[in-house]
Amino acid sequence: MSVPLRPPALLAAPLLVLALLLTGCASSVPVKAPVGAPGQGAAGPESDAASVLRSSPSAEAVPAPAEIPGLGPQTRAEIPEDARQAFVVTGEDEDANRSSAVLYSREDPAEGWVAVAGPWDAHNGMEGWTDYHVAGDLRSPKGVYSLTDAGGRLPDPGALLPYDEHPRFAVDGEGFYGEPLEGSFDYVVAINYNRTEGVTPLDRTRPLGLERGGGIWIHVDHGGPTQGCVSIPEERMEDLLRTLDPEMDPVIVMGDAETLGR
Template identity: 80%
Template sequence: MSVPRRPPALLAAPLLVLALLLTGCSLGAAPAKAPGGVPGLGAAGPESGGASVRRASPSPEPTPSPVEIPGLGPETLARIPAETRQVFVVTGEAADSNQSSAVLYSRESPAKGWQPVAGPWPAHNGMEGWTDHHVAGDLRSPTGVYPLTDAGGRLPDPGALLPYDEHPRFAVDGEGFFGEPLEGSFDYVVAINYNRTEGVSPLDRTRPLGLERGGGIWIHVDHGGPTQGCVSIPEARMEELLRTLDPARKPVIVMGDAERLGR
């Protein structure tokens, strides 16, 4: 007996149901696997037909330059001894000004450079300002870079690291240029090694350059007005300076008006 043939449509329906059961709800094509290589750029290389992409190596961090002292130009910096690790910078407002500011800098190593450790402090200098060629009686402070090796004063040693000479001869009286009392100005002093012998009391009057070039240039207690050539800072700051200046660190003072120091 002949068996009747099933129409093709009836054969296709069960096959379609079976396919849906195997592939889930997705009727679209499965997403292609993301190509390897640089993220976002796809595969690269001859086989993929894409251009070869090479990631740049990160640039090395630049080595910071040693920190120099602000306001000091190359000529001034060159005069600071290589072994010096403490610098007391006194910067005048102008060549003819008796108003200054002072900052103490320290350097732990040449690689780290200079760092401020005290100041800025208000300061006074010579009544007539600054000079590159100081002479006795000109009422100007000598510009330059000078070692600081000796200290002293009328009052007992406040804990100075530099050799300290306590002596009654540091007593002073009278009035300054504006009538301010000078008493106590030399209670604490640090000798600036301009035209003096290193390693002796600030009271020593030896003048290697001759008496006509002046001398007795000190850092001392401020009396509220200009000096005859010294640098003066407030008394509390003098005590701090004396307890900080360390002969092992070869301290120097850099002093002058801003324009000269910037050269």
């Protein structure tokens, strides 16, 4: 079931107390000796503090912020703390070229991550996924990458990211299954794998070297697997462009389900 688009972490109470102790906040509060201690003139057989504790209702634990389903601790640790949008693309297995995409947002750290769009059908590299992408391997690079730049052959549909409209996004030819590629780059979002942030997706600078590939984008689906990009239907691309907000430091989290679950 698709989640409709809508406008986009507190620790559990015991952990919060521990954190305060470690940072010295709690230790800076003077400690008062209990009534009844030697030299204090006890008012009775029990301290006022103990009496209050017994008469007060127990404090309720604060629920932990919601995490993104399917992501294990290793993958979650790769998501920057300041990222408040995450486009999660999950492949069935390491060699699969079909995947599912869901956009998550965490506007309120106390609540954590909330799905705001998807799941959407998607394609990835023809040969699946890889931990070490090289040019021509036909696999999509696993990992967490920032999303800062967009563009396309068509006019800006209302993107929040910087958008470069350019005729060089035109493409023709056929895909792996003989499907036409025309229109695939009508809308794109650059995935910041082996590229320079803050420039058009057309830029060919490769910080890791040409042998590590590049030009990995989210783009319009053409009905078949890609050479390493992630593709989703055109109207979903429009939705994504209108939702990814540079003020929320969006990232893409991508890979096969087993890897993302680590």
